[in-house]
Amino acid sequence: MRQFVLPPSWSGEEDLVLTGGEHHYLSRVLRLSPGIEFPALDSAGRRFDCCILSMDSESTSVKIRPQNKKVPEADFQLSLILGIPRGKKMDQVVRQATECGVRRIVPFLSDHSSVRLEPGDFRRKQERWKKVAREALQQSGTGIPPEILLPIRHKDLKATTRDLDTVLFFHEKPLGDSGLHGLLQNTSGRIGLLIGPEGGFSHKELELFSSLHYDSIYLGDSVLRAETAAIYAVAAVQTILRESGRWQLKSPEHGA
Amino acid sequence: MRQFVLPPSWSGEEDLVLTGGEHHYLSRVLRLSPGIEFPALDSAGRRFDCCILSMDSESTSVKIRPQNKKVPEADFQLSLILGIPRGKKMDQVVRQATECGVRRIVPFLSDHSSVRLEPGDFRRKQERWKKVAREALQQSGTGIPPEILLPIRHKDLKATTRDLDTVLFFHEKPLGDSGLHGLLQNTSGRIGLLIGPEGGFSHKELELFSSLHYDSIYLGDSVLRAETAAIYAVAAVQTILRESGRWQLKSPEHGA
Structure with a gap:
């Protein structure tokens, strides 16, 4: 393996x-x-x-x-944009996201990130996370290492997510009526998943996400820690996309 | 929090x-x-x-x-039956499953569990995992602690899963044509999720699961480590159940 x-x-x-x-x-x-x-x-x-x-x-x-065999590549390409949590937790997310075949990991210096990173640390951190991803790849046998970007700030979000169809941010409270099935029904599969650090997102960040037309997603009553929320969101989105040939939205007259 | x-x-x-x-x-x-x-x-x-x-x-x-407020209780009740992985990994699964609101955790002494546990260790281990769950509860604010059973053996599986509607076991290779949406479309929500340890399930175990009418589920091309597979499976099943009012199976003429 x-x-x-x-x-x-x-x-x-x-x-x-x-x-x-x-x-x-x-x-x-x-x-x-x-x-x-x-x-x-x-x-x-x-x-x-x-x-x-x-x-x-x-x-x-x-x-x-x-080898002649080609790596089977999933049709969907997930980008995980992650409010940087404390050291060990970021490593755990990088490791698990790599196993799941996430294609790009974007460390995000969000308002409630408790980690203080100076630009001089960015490349060293990136190298560390790349090493964690390589090790995860060796253990799991997953084929494709994720691209790991340098940490980004708020002003970089727009450019970083420009090539994505949909960006979903995961929030503790339901902000709208959107279900994941509805948001993922007509996607080409280039999806961004935006996960907050321990303290969640700031009010200013929620306004920014709204101005960038990101969609809010609610993961249920449980309060998940950042590293659990990241893998939970990846699993939820991948499962719905992987089975997109099996389900359709309920028509309004059947709606709950 | x-x-x-x-x-x-x-x-x-x-x-x-x-x-x-x-x-x-x-x-x-x-x-x-x-x-x-x-x-x-x-x-x-x-x-x-x-x-x-x-x-x-x-x-x-x-x-x-x-308090007068009643804890909102999810309609679905997941039991996580887990081939016991090595110490730290089991702790991580207990912690994350507790955050997600899993209702019952069943440690399973499967053929490929690398942990050697004697019956004399069972209660001490159970106490340790209960402590991990209590700590996870304090950190996450999730309301309901999971029930954590004593480790079970193969002969106990049938009785342990008797009150469940459906038991799904997660396997590295697709064994059948079942999608999660299909298996979860008409459930009362009492679901068992059976996850192997590092080495997966033995051939003998796959035969046992088949004789007990457990359903096989495939989590995609990625080879997930045991602790990642557990939380991935919980997230996949909870998301599909939570949104069961939003989707329906494609009718055969629309099928992929």
């Missing part, structure tokens, strides 16, 4: 010498030895067959050949 | 002296002081109003009165 992800520095050469963490993973965790073949992914989600040529205490040499 | 959960030893008396962790939580974490009122839950999910009468360095005295 585990998958090896080739290092981001790999640029397509057929022979590669792995050291450090990757060498350790192959030799100590997977306990592979010369002659063994194993599947791998590059950071764009392409699949390769690798064969171990030699291995010593410091490094592993592998031969890499492209 | 936080809620105080009264100790399980509380048996309804109006005046209560709290010590230890509960005293610490009220005095140091919430920083309450005499005269302050705060809401609380008992371990059956009933709501109370508490008022702090006095507080010293060792203990807090409170007066407890029932």
Whole structure:
């Protein structure tokens, strides 16, 4: 079930010498030895067959050949825009969203994010989250690593969501009459899911979302923590989209 | 958002002296002081109003009165039957399932559970998971603590699921043509969700589930880890049930 992800520095050469963490993973965790073949992914989600040529205490040499099989790609592409929660929680969301095949993760410096990030920290944080995603990919066997953007601010939301059909923000109170089935009935599948941090969204943010024509979604009476709400929303939307051939909206005369 | 959960030893008396962790939580974490009122839950999910009468360095005295408001109870009652994963992962599932309002959690000693539990450990484990659920309840404000059963074995499955309308087991490969919308269209809402541990279900288990008329559900191409699959399944089923007034199955002539 585990998958090896080739290092981001790999640029397509057929022979590669792995050291450090990757060498350790192959030799100590997977306990592979010369002659063994194993599947791998590059950071764009392409699949390769690798064969171990030699291995010593410091490094592993592998031969890499492209697999012919194409990665099955879901028709729908979810972007998860997440008010950045505290460290461990963000890691958990990145890990679980990666397993679920979320295509893009957008860390959002929202009003109630308790994390203070300076622009100088952005790239370091992004690298950390990319590493968490690569590890999740290795464990789950999911094919496609998510794109992880640099943290964005309020003024970046409009541009970041420009290519999406629909952006849904998840709120503790029902703000309208919209059900997920109704909002997702005629979509091409490029959906943004906007999840608040621990403290939810500010009044100013709700006004901004409204001006950008984002739709409000209510997840029921339960008060979910940020990291639970993120995976809950992904599951809800993916399930409805995956089964879109099976359901239709009730016609008004049958409506509840 | 936080809620105080009264100790399980509380048996309804109006005046209560709290010590230890509960005293610490009220005095140091919430920083309450005499005269302050705060809401609380008992371990059956009933709501109370508490008022702090006095507080010293060792203990807090409170007066407890029932609230008149009734806890809104979801129409559907989910039982999560979970092949026990390793320690931290089970805690995470209990925590997140509690937030989501799952009504019953059934730890299942499945063939591929990597945890070795002797009957002598059962009650200690159950107590630990109940504690995790109480803590999740305090953080999320969800009203109703789940019932957490003692770990069960294969021979107990039939009796444990007898009062459920439908039991769905989640499998890595599509075993049939069933969509969740189809399986959930005419349910009274008493649903069992059966999730495997890290290694999935054994062939013998799949045969047992079939003989018990459990239905197989496929969560898409992604390979989810056990703790992600559990919350994913809860979200998928709750969303479809919560919106059951909005959708209907496509009639055959419209079917995909």
